[in-house]
Amino acid sequence: MSYLMDYHIHSIHSTDAISSISEICQSAVNKGINEIIITDHYEPSNGDELYTIYDQKSYWAEITKAKQLFKGKLKLKMGVELGQPHIFKEGSEIVMKDFPYDYVIASAHKLPDGRDMSELDYSTISIEDVCAMYLEQINMLIDWQNFDCVGHLDLIKRYSASTYGKNLSLTCQYELLSQVLRKLIASGKGIEINTSGLRQTPKETMPGLDVLTLYHQLGGEILTIGSDAHRAEDVGKGIREAHALAKSAGFRFITSFHERKPVQIQISDQKAFSASQR
Numbered sequence: 001m002s003y004l005m006d007y008h009i010h011s012i013h014s015t016d017a018i019s020s021i022s023e024i025c026q027s028a029v030n031k032g033i034n035e036i037i038i039t040d041h042y043e044p045s046n047g048d049e050l051y052t053i054y055d056q057k058s059y060w061a062e063i064t065k066a067k068q069l070f071k072g073k074l075k076l077k078m079g080v081e082l083g084q085p086h087i088f089k090e091g092s093e094i095v096m097k098d099f100p101y102d103y104v105i106a107s108a109h110k111l112p113d114g115r116d117m118s119e120l121d122y123s124t125i126s127i128e129d130v131c132a133m134y135l136e137q138i139n140m141l142i143d144w145q146n147f148d149c150v151g152h153l154d155l156i157k158r159y160s161a162s163t164y165g166k167n168l169s170l171t172c173q174y175e176l177l178s179q180v181l182r183k184l185i186a187s188g189k190g191i192e193i194n195t196s197g198l199r200q201t202p203k204e205t206m207p208g209l210d211v212l213t214l215y216h217q218l219g220g221e222i223l224t225i226g227s228d229a230h231r232a233e234d235v236g237k238g239i240r241e242a243h244a245l246a247k248s249a250g251f252r253f254i255t256s257f258h259e260r261k262p263v264q265i266q267i268s269d270q271k272a273f274s275a276s277q278r
């Protein structure tokens, strides 16, 4: 019996997403997904440390309602995607303290000077320099510690693919990447396979097979899968491909989270999941 999870989804509680929590749940049920976590953005910018747009209370109330509505059809847990929490420590820690999330993604969307990764002029920077700069942000993110998985580890691929084509891989900074991954693993944190890249210009997951294989070889075990859907129809997209990719990289388990604690779920041989360890 298959067990499918989508651990990275945005609802109308994110400024850049359009679907309600119940539309997302219905889409997941229609696609045979067993478990989801809606991880809306808490994304402060300079001067907006408390990011008031993120209405945590109404997110919480609607998730609680949907849990009842979809009981027996879909397992729904609580999550959040924190944008650069290493820069906005105080606000991020307040958000986490007030509500007991099951799962926390930490992402580096912006540089400390406020520029978003989507706004950089990649034609003026070498691939090696972009990778070094981005890994430095991930390094600082790991120092912050209060998260479960790093979101879309090579996000710069999403925005630079139109300039670099398929040439960008964090492995061009092999030593630095290995060092960052070792630190992440030693901290008991993980990464996700973000499948949105399959639908966008890079046409591959973030990260791809090379980085996933290195993560596995270095002893990485905590690995989630998320579509990063910003509309209900994208929920669950690429999840099955991500299972195959994880297996190719050497993984036998995908991680689920409950109250911030990881639980390993075996990847079955029939491209399906067994929830035997639950």
Ligand SMILES: [Zn+2]
Pocket (backbone or CB within 6 Å): 081, 107, 109, 151, 152
């Ligand atoms: Zn993100």
Ligand SMILES: [Zn+2]
Pocket (backbone or CB within 6 Å): 008, 010, 081, 228
């Ligand atoms: Zn996201």
